[in-house]
Every structure is written in structure tokens, then in C-alpha cells.
Amino acid sequence: MxxxxxxxxxxxxxxxxxxxxxxxxxxxxxxxxxxxxxxxxxxxxxxxxxxxxxxxxxxxxxxxxxxxxxxxxxxxxLEQDGKLSPVQQAFLEEGAFQCGYCTSGMIMSATSLLAEQHEPTHEQIVAGMDGNVCRCGTYPRIVQAVKLASRLAAQEAKR
Ligand code: FES
Ligand code: FES
Known part of the structure; x- marks a missing residue:
């Protein structure tokens, strides 16, 4: 104790x-x-x-x-002053979930991945998210969401 x-x-x-x-x-x-x-x-x-x-x-x-x-x-x-993070926003826009049980873990892993690799390739995303399991099989949309999050984060960085 x-x-x-x-x-x-x-x-x-x-x-x-x-x-x-x-x-x-x-x-x-x-x-x-x-x-x-x-x-x-x-x-x-x-x-x-x-x-x-x-x-x-x-x-x-x-x-x-x-x-x-x-x-x-x-x-x-992740949300700051009522604004979703780029990864949260991207998951929402891409509809990258079904039951949503895996989603918070996916978003945290994607956040970590994008902090290390700002513009990951498709292969780097697949490898970086490999340890996260989605029982609903929404992997293609999750990969799309990580790509969109990368673009959204880049736009935010330019502001
Ligand atoms: S609950 Fe921690 S890795 Fe599955
Ligand atoms: S959305 Fe159901 S486990 Fe991933």
C-alpha cells in the first residue's frame, strides 16, 4: 500500500x-x-x-x-478548450469505429504515432497501429483516419 x-x-x-x-x-x-x-x-x-x-x-x-x-x-x-484533437476529429470524420470499444486506445496509439512520425506512410501506419485490435474490423477506416489526422495536424501547425 x-x-x-x-x-x-x-x-x-x-x-x-x-x-x-x-x-x-x-x-x-x-x-x-x-x-x-x-x-x-x-x-x-x-x-x-x-x-x-x-x-x-x-x-x-x-x-x-x-x-x-x-x-x-x-x-x-486530448480535447483542449472544447476542440477535439486532430486525431479525434479525424476518427469522427472518417467514421473510424463501429461499437467504439477499441476507439480510445486506437486514438491514443495514433496520437503517439503521429507525435513520432508527422507524415507516416500507409505501411508505417499499419505497423504503428499493429498492436491495437478492433473486433469490428474497421481497420481500413482507422488507417484513413490516421492519414487525415496527419493532414489536419499539419494544417493546425501552419496556423
Ligand atoms: S486491456 Fe490492456 S492491452 Fe488489452
Ligand atoms: S469499433 Fe468495435 S472493436 Fe473497434
Whole structure:
């Protein structure tokens, strides 16, 4: 047991609990940030993806004690002042979801990918999103959405 201070979406939040509790459990059950989803619980599906210091991480496989001290961003933290992020906007415009269960993890992985590669090729997108599973099979639209997000981010950067 211990007390941990987590930096989540720009806010410092104190949490009491076991050191080995997963970040996913803390986000969903203690901090009420339920946009991050529980899929497999084994690091295999990507539904639980968040950003840790800007990089995509599986929150189901990350102990809260490890996440303490890192800058954590969840799907709830992407929108700024009522404006969707380029990746969120692109997923919406491309209709890149069906049931939506995988979507927050997809968006977080795409956000991480585009932070590292501003204009990824088709192959780089497929490889970069490879660890995220969509049971509804919306992969073609997801790839289209990542391409659109890249263009939207480039437009935003020029403003
Ligand atoms: S729930 Fe974390 S990878 Fe599936
Ligand atoms: S939209 Fe249903 S799992 Fe991806």
C-alpha cells in the first residue's frame, strides 16, 4: 500500500492503494476516467492505451507505482478548450469505429504515432497501429483516419 501522486491530463491527483495495482484500474475505478477501456488485461489488445510521457503505453500492464512521476494523458485529456484533437476529429470524420470499444486506445496509439512520425506512410501506419485490435474490423477506416489526422495536424501547425 502507498500514496501516489499521478499527473493525469495536467492535474496532480493523489491515490492510495497497492503499488502493483494497474494504472488502468486506478484510472477507471478510483479516478472515474472510464474512457480508457479494459479489453484483454494482458497487454494484447490495446484498448487500455494511454500516453506516458508522450508514448503509447498499455495501462493494464503498468503498475500505478511506475506511472507515478510520469506525465499521463488519457482520452479525456486530448480535447483542449472544447476542440477535439486532430486525431479525434479525424476518427469522427472518417467514421473510424463501429461499437467504439477499441476507439480510445486506437486514438491514443495514433496520437503517439503521429507525435513520432508527422507524415507516416500507409505501411508505417499499419505497423504503428499493429498492436491495437478492433473486433469490428474497421481497420481500413482507422488507417484513413490516421492519414487525415496527419493532414489536419499539419494544417493546425501552419496556423
Ligand atoms: S486491456 Fe490492456 S492491452 Fe488489452
Ligand atoms: S469499433 Fe468495435 S472493436 Fe473497434
Amino acid at each position: 502507498g500514496e501516489y501522486t499521478l499527473s493525469v491530463n495536467g492535474k496532480n491527483l493523489k491515490v492510495n492503494g497497492p503499488a502493483e495495482e494497474s494504472l488502468l484500474s486506478v484510472l477507471r475505478n478510483r479516478l472515474d476516467l472510464t474512457g480508457t477501456k479494459y479489453g484483454c488485461g494482458e497487454g494484447q489488445c490495446g484498448a487500455c492505451t494511454v500516453l506516458l510521457n508522450g508514448h503509447a503505453a498499455r495501462s493494464c500492464m503498468t503498475d500505478v507505482s511506475v506511472a507515478a512521476g510520469a506525465k499521463i494523458v488519457t482520452i479525456e485529456g
